Amino acid sequence: MRENRFLKACRGEEVDTTPVWLMRQAGRYLPQYMEIRRRTTFLGLCKTPELAAEVTVQPVDYLGVDAAILFSDILIPLEAMGMRLEFAPDEGPVFPEPIRSAQDVDRLEPFDPTERTPFTLEAIRLTVRALDGKVPLIGFAGAPFTLAAYMVEGRGSKSWMQLKRLMAQERGLAHALFDKLADTISDYLAAQVEAGCRALQIFDSWGGELDAEDFRRWSLPYLQRIVSDLKSQHPHVPVIYFGTCMSHLLDLLPETGADVIGLDWRIDLGEARKRLGPEVAVQGNLDPAALFLSKQEISARVQKILERNAGRPGHIFNLGHGVYPLTDPEHARHLVAEVHRLGARG
Ligand code: CP3
16 A cells, blocks of 8 residues: 555655546536435435445546545534534535634534544445555545634635634634644544544645735644644654645645645646745646546646646645536546546656
8 A cells, every 4th residue: 555656646756657536536426426415415424434435435446546535524523523513405514503602612522533423434444445455545624724614604605704703803712712623633633544544634625715924823833733743643644735725825834744735726836836845745736627628628737737747756636626516527537547647657
């Protein structure tokens, strides 16, 4: 498994060809996912280990990717901390009782993953067995800022006004919330490694909402704590940090301690590598909407990104965000094959 090209690229080592996997590679664009999804709710699927393992493995065979990612959601551990979570059809996640006061933060319970999220750990064990050493399994969690955004707002938002008000007017309370989240998330990620995950990704989908000064104050210390906790327990497990709209923060991101920085499609990969420096690997960064183009155009887009990387080690190909539900699965498969063909070292 140490010879897997995805893990090697995470460590910045030379590979035979560019490794590739896709965020949301298990999901609604795949008919085989929809077939299983129709049997239960989204949360039901996340909490049924046999089904979660099955949908995790589906895209590995079909797409030919170099890594699997656990089928679950970043909001699952928040439910385990005591928050009521609902997925309203066509609306996305909703917390009907959002965090607004000191009592709300006090009520959040740090938890033992073996007790509160045994289904996640069992799904990992079943998936690892089903993958049979073919490719490594990536575990994941949300970053404190992105999780807090949903917890305080109660639902998705464009401005995350409630969290930002809390950060401005109730600093101690906001720090107490981020503190609790950082501790919970590092325990949750460590438990995923102990169950069999070989790499971890921290999703900070809304992390780019902060300017550099606020990112340094409100995000970086908690990310550093999570990564250093993990590194002290599992030094060989690579950590990927992914966020969107982070061009203005690139110079700070190596300070997270992550091995790999995930890039969205808005930034040029060559430029990003220059600003990130030689110590970190990069993951990305094709626009997920590029999969709506013709196969020929997709190949050209792949070629362009590989050229921007210029053959440097430490590049994992991915989309700049998750696969869109309207994607033709054939095009996703074409993308993976083309990354392997065009990325082959001569
Ligand atoms: O990448 C993968 O294939 C692994 C599984 C995974 C899901 N969500 C499955 C999912 C992962 C890693 C996530 C992370 C996640 N969840 C993030 C961070 C990444 C990102 O997309 O920015 C966020 C912000 C969430 C919260 C969340 N979950 C939202 C906002 C939604 C609704 C939007 C949507 O796409 O429906 C979800 C639901 C969700 N999570 C689905 C899937 C496959 C769709 C649910 C369904 O089948 O009905």
